[in-house]
Amino acid sequence: MSEHDHQDHKQEPVKKTGCSSCEHSHDESPLPQGALVVASGVLTGIGLLLNWLHVAPGWLATVAFAAATLAGGLLVFPAAWGALKKFKLDINVLMAVAVTGAWIIGEGAEAASVVFLFSLSELLESWASGRARKAVDSLLKLSPPTALVKNADGTEQEIPVADVAVDREILIRSGSRIPLDGEVVSGNSSVNQAPITGESLPVEKKAGDPVYAGTVNAEGSLTVRVTKPAAESTLARIIQLVGEAEENKPPTQRFVDRFAAIYTPAVFVVAILVALIPPLFFQQPWQFWIYRSLVLLVISCPCALVIATPVSIVSGLTALARRGVLVKGGVHLESVGKLRALAVDKTGTITQGKPQVVEIIPIGELSEEEVLRSSAAINTHSEHPLAFAIVETARSRNIEFAPAADYVSVTGQGAQATVDGHPYFIGNHRMAHEAGVCTPEVEKILATIEAKGQSLAVLGHLPHGECRGRILGIIAIADTLRPEVVEALRQIHKAGIQKVIMLSGDNQRTASAIAKQAGIDEAIGDLMPDQKVDHVRKLVSQYTHVGMIGDGVNDAPALAVATVGFAMGAIGSDTAIETADIALMKDDLTRVAETVILGRRTLGIIRFNVIFALAIKAVVLTLAFVGIAGLWLAILADTGATLLVILNSLRLLAAPKKP
Ligand SMILES: Nc1ncnc2c1ncn2[C@@H]1O[C@H](COP(=O)(O)OP(=O)(O)OP(=O)(O)O)[C@@H](O)[C@H]1O
Numbered sequence: 001m002s003e004h005d006h007q008d009h010k011q012e013p014v015k016k017t018g019c020s021s022c023e024h025s026h027d028e029s030p031l032p033q034g035a036l037v038v039a040s041g042v043l044t045g046i047g048l049l050l051n052w053l054h055v056a057p058g059w060l061a062t063v064a065f066a067a068a069t070l071a072g073g074l075l076v077f078p079a080a081w082g083a084l085k086k087f088k089l090d091i092n093v094l095m096a097v098a099v100t101g102a103w104i105i106g107e108g109a110e111a112a113s114v115v116f117l118f119s120l121s122e123l124l125e126s127w128a129s130g131r132a133r134k135a136v137d138s139l140l141k142l143s144p145p146t147a148l149v150k151n152a153d154g155t156e157q158e159i160p161v162a163d164v165a166v167d168r169e170i171l172i173r174s175g176s177r178i179p180l181d182g183e184v185v186s187g188n189s190s191v192n193q194a195p196i197t198g199e200s201l202p203v204e205k206k207a208g209d210p211v212y213a214g215t216v217n218a219e220g221s222l223t224v225r226v227t228k229p230a231a232e233s234t235l236a237r238i239i240q241l242v243g244e245a246e247e248n249k250p251p252t253q254r255f256v257d258r259f260a261a262i263y264t265p266a267v268f269v270v271a272i273l274v275a276l277i278p279p280l281f282f283q284q285p286w287q288f289w290i291y292r293s294l295v296l297l298v299i300s301c302p303c304a305l306v307i308a309t310p311v312s313i314v315s316g317l318t319a320l321a322r323r324g325v326l327v328k329g330g331v332h333l334e335s336v337g338k339l340r341a342l343a344v345d346k347t348g349t350i351t352q353g354k355p356q357v358v359e360i361i362p363i364g365e366l367s368e369e370e371v372l373r374s375s376a377a378i379n380t381h382s383e384h385p386l387a388f389a390i391v392e393t394a395r396s397r398n399i400e401f402a403p404a405a406d407y408v409s410v411t412g413q414g415a416q417a418t419v420d421g422h423p424y425f426i427g428n429h430r431m432a433h434e435a436g437v438c439t440p441e442v443e444k445i446l447a448t449i450e451a452k453g454q455s456l457a458v459l460g461h462l463p464h465g466e467c468r469g470r471i472l473g474i475i476a477i478a479d480t481l482r483p484e485v486v487e488a489l490r491q492i493h494k495a496g497i498q499k500v501i502m503l504s505g506d507n508q509r510t511a512s513a514i515a516k517q518a519g520i521d522e523a524i525g526d527l528m529p530d531q532k533v534d535h536v537r538k539l540v541s542q543y544t545h546v547g548m549i550g551d552g553v554n555d556a557p558a559l560a561v562a563t564v565g566f567a568m569g570a571i572g573s574d575t576a577i578e579t580a581d582i583a584l585m586k587d588d589l590t591r592v593a594e595t596v597i598l599g600r601r602t603l604g605i606i607r608f609n610v611i612f613a614l615a616i617k618a619v620v621l622t623l624a625f626v627g628i629a630g631l632w633l634a635i636l637a638d639t640g641a642t643l644l645v646i647l648n649s650l651r652l653l654a655a656p657k658k659p
C-alpha cells in the first residue's frame with residue numbers, strides 16, 4: 001500500500017453505502033428484539049406442530065403463522081418502510097416483499113419461518129457486535145464516577161470527576177480505582193495498570209510517578225495531583241479512539257459495501273424477471289414462478305456476507321485493546337496482517353533509551369574531569385539522550401560546570417558552543433571531520449568503541465583564528481538492549497515478517513553491532529531524521545506493507561509514511577497516541593509480534609468468512625434456481641452461515657496466540 005493510500009484511509013469519511021441491510025435500527029420497536037424473535041419462533045413452532053399433528057382445525061395453524069409473521073414482522077416491516085422512504089432497496093425490503101408474497105400465494109408456514117429465521121439472524125448479529133463492543137466498554141469504562149478531593153483545610157470531599165480541576169489533590173485509598181490522570185505527590189503503592197497497558201505485573205508508584213484513570217491501586221494509599229481533566233485522561237482518549245476505530249473501515253469492508261450496493265437491486269430485477277417472463281411469454285403457471293421468484297428474494301439475503309468483516313474487526317480490536325494495544329481503525333488491523341517488513345528505531349525501541357557513559361578517553365593533556373566538564377557545559381542545553389547521559393555523569397562526579405554560551409545544535413551530528421571563550425564542538429565522527437580535526441589515532445579508538453555497539457561523542461576545539469583546532473576527548477556511551485528484544489524479534493520473524501531493518505542516526509558500525517545483538521536483519525546507520533523518512537518510503541515501495549516502530553514523538557514523520565506506524569510506550573504520551581496507527585501502551589516489543597499474529601488471523605478469518613458466505617449463497621441460489629431448494633432450506637442455510645461467520649469471528653476475542 002502506498003503512502004497515498006494510507007493517507008486516504010485516514011481521511012476517508014464514514015460512509016454507509018448500499019445494503020446497510022442487517023444493521024438497521026433495532027431499537028425503534030417498542031418491544032425488545034429478543035422477545036419478538038422468541039415469540040415469532042414459538043408461534044411458528046406451534047403452527048408447524050398443529051399442521052403436522054392434524055389435531056386442530058387448519059385455520060388455527062394459519063392464525064399461529066399469522067401471529068408469528070406479525071411478531072417477527074415488527075422488526076422487519078418498519079425497517080423496510082424506512083428504507084423505501086429513502087428510495088433504498090435494502091435487505092429488509094427484500095424480506096418484506098418475500099413475506100408478503102408468500103402469504104399471497106398461500107404459504108403461511110413458509111412466510112412465518114422466513115420472518116422468524118431472518119429476525120433470528122439479525123438478533124445473532126446484533127448480539128455478536130454488542131458482545132464485542134461490550135467487551136471494549138467493560139474494559140475501558142473503568143474509571144470511578146467520583147474522586148475524593150482534599151480541601152485546603154485538610155478535609156476530604158467526594159465530588160464527580162468532571163468537576164475536579166487540574167492541580168487539585170485527590171486521595172486514592174488502597175484497593176480503589178484511580179479516577180483521574182495525575183502525578184503522585186506522596187505515598188507509596190503498587191498499581192495494577194492492566195486495564196490500560198495489558199501488563200499483568202503491578203507497577204510501583206512513588207512521589208513524582210504518573211498514574212492513570214481506570215487503573216487499580218493496590219495496598220498503599222496515594223495522594224495524587226490531578227494533571228488532566230476527566231475528559232482528557234488517557235482512558236478517555238482510548239475510549240474515543242476505539243469508538244472512531246470502528247468507523248475506519250478496512251478494505252474488505254469497503255469491497256463488501258460496494259458489492260452489496262449493486263447486489264441487492266440486481267436481485268430485485270432478477271426476481272421480477274423470474275416472476276414475469278415465464279408466465280407472460282411461455283404460458284407457464286403464475287403461482288409456480290411467483291413462488292420461485294420469492295424464493296430467490298428470500299435466499300439472496302447477504303446477511304452472512306455483510307457481517308463477515310465488522311464482527312471480526314471488532315473482535316480483533318477488542319482482543320488487542322485488552323492486551324494494551326490500541327489499534328486506531330479496522331483498516332490498520334487488516335494492514336498489520338499483511339506486513340512483510342518492519343523498520344525499527346534504535347534508541348528507546350531496541351535499546352532502553354537510557355544511555356550511560358561507560359568510558360571517557362582524553363586525547364592529549366586534559367584529564368577525564370576536564371573533558372567531562374566542557375562536554376556537560378555544552379550539552380546542558382541539549383535534549384538529546386546522549387547529552388542527558390553526559391550531564392548526568394558530570395553531576396554524579398560533582399564536576400562543576402557553567403552552561404556554555406552561543407549554543408547551536410547541529411542536526412544529526414551534535415552541537416557547538418563557546419566554553420571559557422573558546423569555540424567547542426561535541427558530536428559524532430562526521431562532526432569531527434567537518435571541523436577538519438579527525439586523526440587516524442582517533443579513528444582507531446572510535447572503531448573499537450563502535451564495534452562494541454556503543455555510541456560516542458567526540459569533544460573538540462573548533463579551528464578559529466591562529467588555532468587549528470583538535471580533538472580533546474572521546475566519550476563512549478552505552479545503552480542496553482531492552483530485555484525482551486531478542487525474544488520479541490524471534491517472534492516477529494516467526495509471525496511472518498520477512499525483514500526487520502533498524503534505522504539509526506548513530507554511526508553504521510554501532511548500529512550494526514546493536515542489530516546483531518538484537519537479531520535484526522539489517523541496520524542502516526548515519527541517517528539524518530529526514531533520511532529515515534526516505535528509507536521508510538523506499539521500504540514501502542519495495543515491500544508494499546511496511547510497519548515502523550518508534551517512540552511516536554521524534555519519529556512521527558517516519559511513522560506516518562509507513563503502512564502501519566507503531567508507537568511504543570504510548571501510555572505517557574498523547575503525541576504518541578495521536579501520531580501512531582497502533583499505540584502500544586506498554587513498552588514491550590513482544591506486543592508487536594502479537595499484533596501481527598492477530599492481524600494475520602483477523603485477515604484470514606475475514607477472507608474465509610467472505611468466501612464462505614459468497615459460496616453458500618451461490619450454492620443455494622443455484623439449487624433454488626433449478627428448483628431443488630425451497631424457501632425453508634434456503635433460509636436455514638442463510639441463518640446457519642450467519643451463525644458460523646459470527647462464531648468464527650468471535651474466536652478472535654480469545655487472547656492472541658503465541659507464535
Ligand atoms: N548533543 C549531542 N552530544 C553528543 N553527541 C551527539 C549529540 N547529538 C548528536 N550526537 C551524535 O550524533 C549521532 C547521531 O545523533 P542522532 O540524534 O541523529 O541519532 P540518535 O537519536 O542518537 O540515534 P537513533 O536514530 O538510533 O535513535 C549520535 O549518535 C551522537 O554520536
Ligand SMILES: [Zn+2]
Pocket residue numbers: 429432433438439443
Ligand atoms: Zn575520522
